[in-house]
Amino acid sequence: MLPKDPHILVSFLNLKLRNFYPSLDALCEDLEVNRDEILQKLEAEDYIYDAKKNAFV
Numbered sequence: 001m002l003p004k005d006p007h008i009l010v011s012f013l014n015l016k017l018r019n020f021y022p023s024l025d026a027l028c029e030d031l032e033v034n035r036d037e038i039l040q041k042l043e044a045e046d047y048i049y050d051a052k053k054n055a056f057v
Contacts, residue, residue, distance in 0.1 A: 002031075002038075009041070010045075010056045013027070013056060017056075023051070024038075024051070
């Protein structure tokens with residue numbers, strides 16, 4: 001289950017992306033979460049996924 005708070009969520013996702021997953025797609029597939037929902041929730045808080053950095057910035 002993913003954290004509900006967007007700031008905690010971005011921290012959680014960046015940790016997972018940095019340590020365990022080569023891409024957001026791989027993370028979403030493995031955790032069985034909707035990529036678009038994550039992007040929308042975090043974009044509402046001005047976080048954007050940077051594929052080159054493999055992190056939300």
